[in-house]
Amino acid sequence: MRWSIVLLAVIACGSKPPAVAEPSDDDDGSPFARGADFKPKAFGVEVKGEGRPVVLIPGLGCPGEVWESTVEALGEGYETHVLTLSGFAGRPAIKEPLSAAARRDLARYIRSRKLDRPIIVGHSMGGFIAYWLASYHPDLTGPVIVVDAGPALSGDMEEAKALRSKWKNASDEEFSTHTRIAFASMTRNPKRMETVIQKVAKSDRRAFADAIYEMVTTDLTEQVNEIKSPVLILAADGGFQKRIRGQVETIPDHEMIVLKGTKHFVMFDDPAGFTRVVAKFLTTHAE
Numbered sequence: 001m002r003w004s005i006v007l008l009a010v011i012a013c014g015s016k017p018p019a020v021a022e023p024s025d026d027d028d029g030s031p032f033a034r035g036a037d038f039k040p041k042a043f044g045v046e047v048k049g050e051g052r053p054v055v056l057i058p059g060l061g062c063p064g065e066v067w068e069s070t071v072e073a074l075g076e077g078y079e080t081h082v083l084t085l086s087g088f089a090g091r092p093a094i095k096e097p098l099s100a101a102a103r104r105d106l107a108r109y110i111r112s113r114k115l116d117r118p119i120i121v122g123h124s125m126g127g128f129i130a131y132w133l134a135s136y137h138p139d140l141t142g143p144v145i146v147v148d149a150g151p152a153l154s155g156d157m158e159e160a161k162a163l164r165s166k167w168k169n170a171s172d173e174e175f176s177t178h179t180r181i182a183f184a185s186m187t188r189n190p191k192r193m194e195t196v197i198q199k200v201a202k203s204d205r206r207a208f209a210d211a212i213y214e215m216v217t218t219d220l221t222e223q224v225n226e227i228k229s230p231v232l233i234l235a236a237d238g239g240f241q242k243r244i245r246g247q248v249e250t251i252p253d254h255e256m257i258v259l260k261g262t263k264h265f266v267m268f269d270d271p272a273g274f275t276r277v278v279a280k281f282l283t284t285h286a287e
Contacts, residue, residue: 035112036112036113037112038112040106040108040109041094041096041101041105042085042098042101042102042105042106043083043084043091043102043105043106044083044084044091045109046081046082046084047079048082049077049078049079051079052077052078052079052118052119053113053118054080054081054118054119054120055081055110055115055120056071056081056083056126057102057121057127057129058084058085058123058124058126059122059125059126059127060124060125060208060212061088061089061179061199061200061203061208062084062088062089062123062124062199063090063199064082064089065195065196066196066267067080067121067267069267069271070274070275073271073278081109081113081115085102085126085211086101086207087204087206087207087208087211088200088203088207088208089202089203090202093206097210097214098207098210098211099129099132099211099218100218103129103132103133106133107136107140110141111140116142117141117142118141118142119142119145120141120144120145120229121145121147122144122145122147123266123267124147125149125215127146127147127148127149127150128149128150128153128220130145130149131144131149131150131151131224131227132151132220134227134228134231135151135220135223135224135225135226136226138227138228141229142229143229143230143281143282143285144229144230145231145232145278145281146231146232146233147234147266147267148234148235148236148240148264150221150247151223151224152220152221153215153218160216163212163216164209164210165209166209167205167208167209168205168208168209170205175205175208176201179200179203180201183196183197185263186263186264186265187263187265188261188263188268188269189265189269192268193268221247224250225250225252227252227253228252228253229253230254230284231248231253232254232255232278232281233248233255234256234257234259234266234274235258235259235266236258236259236262236263236264237258237259237260237262237263238263259273259277
């Protein structure tokens with residue numbers, strides 16, 4: 001049970017970590033870095049629809065299908081790019097730090113596909129990546145929607161190492177059991193979460209463990225003031241609201257809304273409220 005409690009605290013967002021991880025270069029100067037045939041290593045993508053581009057990033061261990069209802073609710077007029085991060089939900093892992101690699105590959109992907117200031121939507125770890133992308137590439141992104149995540153996570157270096165070791169070295173049974181316990185506690189909609197948990201359990205343990213370590217030791221709180229896009233933070237109705245609010249206060253144009261009665265998977269627990277708030281934000285910031 002200790003593992004699941006600590007994992008929830010890390011994912012949901014806690015106090016400021018002691019170290020800052022430097023991002024890798026987003027463009028190596030190669031003509032293929034922005035070519036139309038660029039293939040990202042850090043994620044797979046499913047593209048649907050036509051219109052205003054939207055990039056949707058799931059959280060730790062999760063498949064892109066967590067955004068199915070969101071894509072459906074957006075309806076016509078949007079071209080959705082739904083990611084599944086490498087090493088998660090059955091996708092092959094990469095050796096690089098995943099959040100940094102996803103930020104780099106997303107910048108290249110947006111340029112290579114000629115996406116015009118796409119809307120960026122991220123949940124949990126996906127929200128963390130969204131902050132990173134929008135702050136390091138402020139002219140590349142459109143409106144940003146972050147679901148229950150802050151730009152810094154809880155824990156110190158020793159805790160980060162301990163978490164990485166425990167999840168990386170877990171047996172098949174331990175990994176399955178503890179992901180189930182942890183993720184089941186993150187929603188009030190267990191039926192909707194069941195298929196997600198099954199996919200999370202197929203994640204690569206090293207990738208999962210390293211992603212936790214990377215997030216705990218990466219602090220973006222002093223960088224998010226560089227974000228030029230309007231940012232909507234949709235937070236769960238829990239004990240981490242105050243911490244998230246404090247971490248995002250320097251973002252020039254931001255709004256934070258707490259949906260009552262929701263847990264970490266806000267879009268599962270109040271889909272109507274989630275859709276309503278997102279639709280209003282996108283209408284307000286139509287481009």
